[in-house]
Amino acid sequence: MKLDKSYSVLIVGLGLIGGSYAKGLKKEGHTVFGIDSDPETVSYALSEGIIDKGVCTPEPEMISRADLIVIALYPHLLVDWVLDNKSSFKKGAVITDVTGVKSDMVHRIQANLGRDNEFIAAHPMAGREVYGIKNSDEKIFLGANFIIVPTDENTFDAIEIIKGLANTLGFARISSMPPRAHDEMIGFVSQLTHCIAICLMTCSKSEHLVDYTGDSFRDLTRIARINEKMWSELFLLNKDALLLQMKKFIDEFSEFYDILERGDCKAMKEKMILSAKRRALFDKKPEKEGI
Amino acid sequence: MKLDKSYSVLIVGLGLIGGSYAKGLKKEGHTVFGIDSDPETVSYALSEGIIDKGVCTPEPEMISRADLIVIALYPHLLVDWVLDNKSSFKKGAVITDVTGVKSDMVHRIQANLGRDNEFIAAHPMAGREVYGIKNSDEKIFLGANFIIVPTDENTFDAIEIIKGLANTLGFARISSMPPRAHDEMIGFVSQLTHCIAICLMTCSKSEHLVDYTGDSFRDLTRIARINEKMWSELFLLNKDALLLQMKKFIDEFSEFYDILERGDCKAMKEKMILSAKRRALFDKKPEKEGI
Numbered sequence: 001m002k003l004d005k006s007y008s009v010l011i012v013g014l015g016l017i018g019g020s021y022a023k024g025l026k027k028e029g030h031t032v033f034g035i036d037s038d039p040e041t042v043s044y045a046l047s048e049g050i051i052d053k054g055v056c057t058p059e060p061e062m063i064s065r066a067d068l069i070v071i072a073l074y075p076h077l078l079v080d081w082v083l084d085n086k087s088s089f090k091k092g093a094v095i096t097d098v099t100g101v102k103s104d105m106v107h108r109i110q111a112n113l114g115r116d117n118e119f120i121a122a123h124p125m126a127g128r129e130v131y132g133i134k135n136s137d138e139k140i141f142l143g144a145n146f147i148i149v150p151t152d153e154n155t156f157d158a159i160e161i162i163k164g165l166a167n168t169l170g171f172a173r174i175s176s177m178p179p180r181a182h183d184e185m186i187g188f189v190s191q192l193t194h195c196i197a198i199c200l201m202t203c204s205k206s207e208h209l210v211d212y213t214g215d216s217f218r219d220l221t222r223i224a225r226i227n228e229k230m231w232s233e234l235f236l237l238n239k240d241a242l243l244l245q246m247k248k249f250i251d252e253f254s255e256f257y258d259i260l261e262r263g264d265c266k267a268m269k270e271k272m273i274l275s276a277k278r279r280a281l282f283d284k285k286p287e288k289e290g291i
Numbered sequence: 292m293k294l295d296k297s298y299s300v301l302i303v304g305l306g307l308i309g310g311s312y313a314k315g316l317k318k319e320g321h322t323v324f325g326i327d328s329d330p331e332t333v334s335y336a337l338s339e340g341i342i343d344k345g346v347c348t349p350e351p352e353m354i355s356r357a358d359l360i361v362i363a364l365y366p367h368l369l370v371d372w373v374l375d376n377k378s379s380f381k382k383g384a385v386i387t388d389v390t391g392v393k394s395d396m397v398h399r400i401q402a403n404l405g406r407d408n409e410f411i412a413a414h415p416m417a418g419r420e421v422y423g424i425k426n427s428d429e430k431i432f433l434g435a436n437f438i439i440v441p442t443d444e445n446t447f448d449a450i451e452i453i454k455g456l457a458n459t460l461g462f463a464r465i466s467s468m469p470p471r472a473h474d475e476m477i478g479f480v481s482q483l484t485h486c487i488a489i490c491l492m493t494c495s496k497s498e499h500l501v502d503y504t505g506d507s508f509r510d511l512t513r514i515a516r517i518n519e520k521m522w523s524e525l526f527l528l529n530k531d532a533l534l535l536q537m538k539k540f541i542d543e544f545s546e547f548y549d550i551l552e553r554g555d556c557k558a559m560k561e562k563m564i565l566s567a568k569r570r571a572l573f574d575k576k577p578e579k580e581g582i
Contacts, residue, residue: 261530
């Protein structure tokens with residue numbers, strides 16, 4: 001089920017993800033408000049019809065009209081924004097986010113938000129190697145995974161609203177996971193992969209290799225074109241889980257090194273067969289949707 | 292310049308790459324002969340019009356009609372095939388290959404081939420995660436890199452013929468590199484990336500993560516669906532160069548681990564900025580073609 005058409009949505013932070021949310025919601029007929037500290041971003045969003053109304057500093061009257069508030073700010077700004085503006089929230093408005101790491105932040109917000117509002121965390125697993133509203137595109141959500149990250153504090157109604165939001169934006173699979181499990185999983189599928197891509201670009205001078213590169217190297221390093229401000233924050237917020245995953249990867253990679261060094265063809269093939277078998281699962285599109 | 296239309300080409304080994312060569316050459320009007328030890332492959336290639344004539348065991352008469360012979364066999368079969376069949380080669384016929392590792396093999400063939408023929412190594416940097424003639428597709432070469440790997444033994448004429456072959460097949464960039472430099476480069480851009488993808492699939496149980504996976508993980512592991520027979524051979528053939536690249540990657544990755552562990556945001560951002568800057572180069576399409 002999609003989000004109730006009558007819902008007005010406020011997007012806080014009109015970057016790549018915030019802008020893409022706004023575009024997707026506008027296309028589905030929602031009234032969309034936007035707040036972004038950058039005046040150029042706001043005027044661009046208004047002139048392109050991405051939002052109905054926009055301001056650069058939080059305006060209580062606008063905030064109070066939103067039934068759903070999506071915070072799409074840098075992680076370190078999120079908690080403060082919610083707590084600084086909570087007195088302006090409409091009674092019953094649901095607050096959500098788009099942040100890649102959850103554990104600490106979700107509990108801090110939920111412990112400090114009044115009874116009239118509910119914060120429910122969500123993680124749209126979509127992105128691009130470019131940023132800013134000019135690169136926003138609601139089509140990045142098609143076929144992508146959306147994870148709702150509820151705690152014991154969350155109600156069934158709020159979960160349904162966020163599922164509606166994900167359906168409205170066109171996500172292919174909506175699932176649910178508690179904060180700690182989410183962050184552990186993200187430490188593996190997202191953060192470890194970014195660390196690997198970065199190190200593949202920094203471990204050797206490679207500028208002269210452009211003419212000799214096959215698809216493998218391009219694929220493994222696509223995400224190495226990274227926004228250092230956002231990702232350094234995300235890595236530090238999830239430090240323990242990420243270090244654990246990095247350690248497991250180093251151990252496995254070192255084992256593969258030893259296998260090759262001693263020329264153990266049988267052991268090498270076993271690793272490759274396991275790898276190929278597991279990877280084949282990720283090509284399948286699960287038929288069941290939703291949680 | 293394309294390959295002379297009058298050239299008859301013999302493809303030895305009608306797998307993914309051999310089959311794709313055959314399709315591309317047939318479409319350009321060449322007479323194409325094929326040899327493959329699997330009778331089903333040969334009859335499929337004939338029935339689909341991928342080759343004009345095909346056999347399962349080398350037939351001297353057919354071999355002697357080819358102006359250009361492309362060996363697309365598993366690496367360990369390559370040298371023996373050339374030396375076993377050299378007495379059947381047409382005088383002046385050029386022999387080439389498609390193998391991913393060159394150093395040892397090129398010199399062994401060139402030292403043992405008679406004066407009437409020339410072997411010139413080449414590496415089409417294209418592939419898929421599936422194999423066999425049924426998955427062959429001449430379009431995999433469009434936009435891809437082609438590397439000619441000549442030695443001091445090779446003539447200008449033979450290099451021109453192989454450039455013509457690459458142009459006929461539609462490769463975007465043709466470059467040239469001596470065998471040792473080629474293998475070192477391949478150890479980095481191709482083999483190291485495959486090792487990383489394999490270890491990312493084998494370091495943790497990930498079967499349950501299909502619903503939570505973003506594009507990053509899928510991209511980094513696409514090549515983890517690997518043909519263990521071919522790649523274990525290629526890794527062992529290039530063991531020293533690959534071990535060196537793996538060591539450099541482990542050192543860099545361990546350094547990144549230490550940076551994160553001590554929470555050094557500045558050093559982390561510096562790595563990310565270097566990574567993003569270098570990776571940006573790989574998005575550009577060089578305008579100049581050819582060598």
